[in-house]
Amino acid sequence: MGRAMRCTRSVTTRPYEQIAEDLAEMIKSGQVPEDGRLPSTRQLAREYEVSVETVNRAYAKLQAQQLVERRPGVGMFVREAKPLRRVGPHRYARSTWRKTTVEALSGHGDPDAVTQRGSQRQSVTEEEASEAVATALRIRAGDPVVRRARVVTREGHPTHIVDSYYRAEDVAGTPIADPRPGMAGREGSYAVLASRGLEPTEMTEDLYARAPTEDEKKKLKLGPGEPVVETWRTVRTETGRIVEYAHSVHAASRFIWSFPFKIPD
Amino acid sequence: MGRAMRCTRSVTTRPYEQIAEDLAEMIKSGQVPEDGRLPSTRQLAREYEVSVETVNRAYAKLQAQQLVERRPGVGMFVREAKPLRRVGPHRYARSTWRKTTVEALSGHGDPDAVTQRGSQRQSVTEEEASEAVATALRIRAGDPVVRRARVVTREGHPTHIVDSYYRAEDVAGTPIADPRPGMAGREGSYAVLASRGLEPTEMTEDLYARAPTEDEKKKLKLGPGEPVVETWRTVRTETGRIVEYAHSVHAASRFIWSFPFKIPD
DNA sequence: TAGTGGTCTAGACCACTTC
DNA sequence: AAGTGGTCTAGACCACTAA
Numbered sequence: 172m173g174r175a176m177r178c179t180r181s182v183t184t185r186p187y188e189q190i191a192e193d194l195a196e197m198i199k200s201g202q203v204p205e206d207g208r209l210p211s212t213r214q215l216a217r218e219y220e221v222s223v224e225t226v227n228r229a230y231a232k233l234q235a236q237q238l239v240e241r242r243p244g245v246g247m248f249v250r251e252a253k254p255l256r257r258v259g260p261h262r263y264a265r266s267t268w269r270k271t272t273v274e275a276l277s278g279h280g281d282p283d284a285v286t287q288r289g290s291q292r293q294s295v296t297e298e299e300a301s302e303a304v305a306t307a308l309r310i311r312a313g314d315p316v317v318r319r320a321r322v323v324t325r326e327g328h329p330t331h332i333v334d335s336y337y338r339a340e341d342v343a344g345t346p347i348a349d350p351r352p353g354m355a356g357r358e359g360s361y362a363v364l365a366s367r368g369l370e371p372t373e374m375t376e377d378l379y380a381r382a383p384t385e386d387e388k389k390k391l392k393l394g395p396g397e398p399v400v401e402t403w404r405t406v407r408t409e410t411g412r413i414v415e416y417a418h419s420v421h422a423a424s425r426f427i428w429s430f431p432f433k434i435p436d
Numbered sequence: 437m438g439r440a441m442r443c444t445r446s447v448t449t450r451p452y453e454q455i456a457e458d459l460a461e462m463i464k465s466g467q468v469p470e471d472g473r474l475p476s477t478r479q480l481a482r483e484y485e486v487s488v489e490t491v492n493r494a495y496a497k498l499q500a501q502q503l504v505e506r507r508p509g510v511g512m513f514v515r516e517a518k519p520l521r522r523v524g525p526h527r528y529a530r531s532t533w534r535k536t537t538v539e540a541l542s543g544h545g546d547p548d549a550v551t552q553r554g555s556q557r558q559s560v561t562e563e564e565a566s567e568a569v570a571t572a573l574r575i576r577a578g579d580p581v582v583r584r585a586r587v588v589t590r591e592g593h594p595t596h597i598v599d600s601y602y603r604a605e606d607v608a609g610t611p612i613a614d615p616r617p618g619m620a621g622r623e624g625s626y627a628v629l630a631s632r633g634l635e636p637t638e639m640t641e642d643l644y645a646r647a648p649t650e651d652e653k654k655k656l657k658l659g660p661g662e663p664v665v666e667t668w669r670t671v672r673t674e675t676g677r678i679v680e681y682a683h684s685v686h687a688a689s690r691f692i693w694s695f696p697f698k699i700p701d
Numbered sequence: 702t703a704g705t706g707g708t709c710t711a712g713a714c715c716a717c718t719t720c
Numbered sequence: 721a722a723g724t725g726g727t728c729t730a731g732a733c734c735a736c737t738a739a
């Protein structure tokens with residue numbers, strides 16, 4: 172339908188850029204509905220009188236902008252906006268972990284209680300602290316730490332990867348150091364720490380957004396162009412002792428972080 | 437040097453993926469120093485016995501991972517890690533804005549005082565509140581608001597875009613509504629609000645990471661694959677009145693956000 | 702001038718899905 | 721079987737940089 176390229180524009184506007192712009196316009200103006208089908212590469216190649224590779228470049232650009240979804244063997248589609256989950260200090264509230272104290276301490280927690288809102292796969296190991304972990308926990312590199320690694324899944328999709336570190340002395344003999352599945356989610360572990368006289372009272376959360384590594388792309392099933400948010404969390408007791416250091420990588424498109432605070436003096 | 441492809445690996449490992457992996461390995465293992473030169477596309481095409489386009493794909497992938505920098509007419513280089521700026525509640529501290537009260541009120545501030553740590557370009561306009569802005573400021577869509585748009589630059593590079601909105605009644609006749617350059621940075625505007633009996637005491641900052649739009653890519657001079665962090669800030673007085681709503685887009689690679697807080701009950 | 706990145710072509714083959 | 725996305729080739733031309 173006469174979409175053939177008219178190079179009336181400046182010489183620097185490349186064909187693939189022009190095509191990408193046109194498609195983006197179609198999407199943003201709502202001509203094509205969410206999850207709606209877009210023209211195939213070969214069709215656009217004919218219409219614009221360019222090669223398929225050039226159309227491919229245009230789509231690659233849109234894919235990097237997360238406007239488009241490619242379904243091999245099917246077609247190109249407008250990417251659906253995924254619902255965001257709002258996360259903030261409230262999710263660490265005592266009320267969410269105090270109630271799990273008994274089960275956590277007895278080690279008889281119902282796995283479903285942990286997995287009902289989403290599942291976790293975890294592995295617990297005792298390691299020697301790396302330089303970074305040691306610094307965060309205020310111990311020496313090489314000192315023993317317990318590491319709990321998890322991939323958190325929600326509605327069938329992995330949403331984030333968490334690595335929690337504890338001083339070995341703080342958690343020895345507790346469910347935190349127990350690799351049984353379904354045990355010792357964050358809620359439980361804070362209760363355990365509290366029962367040991369190491370009740371968490373404050374924390375600092377650091378956030379940083381970046382492009383994912385290949386490994387993260389696989390684990391989190393990320394689309395191209397989809398960034399990750401890396402966070403570091405240090406959890407302190409009232410006396411300032413650091414009882415947990417957690418590093419996580421989130422699929423950025425699934426979260427909004429929200430931090431309320433009083434303006435400092 | 438015998439880097440020619442050996443397809444001993446699984447059939448699904450595409451040539452361009454193999455090349456990308458090999459290059460990533462070279463970079464991560466430190467064989468090539470930061471900002472060091474990587475093999476040219478044509479050279480790799482010869483060594484791996486593939487076409488230049490295939491090598492190009494490999495480099496495109498690495499570029500998306502922000503491992504590599506392409507300098508047209510020069511070569512491919514290992515991307516340098518840029519220094520991060522740590523931002524958090526402290527940057528809103530009263531001590532940073534109270535002292536500018538006098539200048540802000542009198543309108544005779546030294547432009548250098550604002551620009552010494554980085555420059556800002558700003559434009560101030562009076563507009564009708566959009567749906568989103570109205571909701572945030574707890575007013576009606578169409579009500580008058582003052583909008584201050586800025587691009588903040590640091591060491592010659594744009595780092596973030598900010599759009600601040602105020603109720604027109606709150607700032608009428610103050611320097612906030614004065615478009616003179618160098619005036620009414622955030623520090624000044626909070627002082628102005630305070631002098632009007634609308635002292636900011638608390639705020640909420642929401643963060644979200646995503647791929648940039650074309651426009652943002654240009655304004656922030658972002659490399660391919662470099663994500664942005666979008667933030668929304670609502671600023672409240674002691675009585676809960678919302679006196680500022682600010683939307684910004686940051687080049688993700690330049691910031692770490694850090695939020696300390698007490699664990700809620 | 703030689704080398705580099707960046708783009709483009711006109712074909713080709715594969716794996717996949719849909720009919 | 722036909723159409724789709726995904727990859728690949730073996731050339732080509734351009735704009736740019738450096739010697």
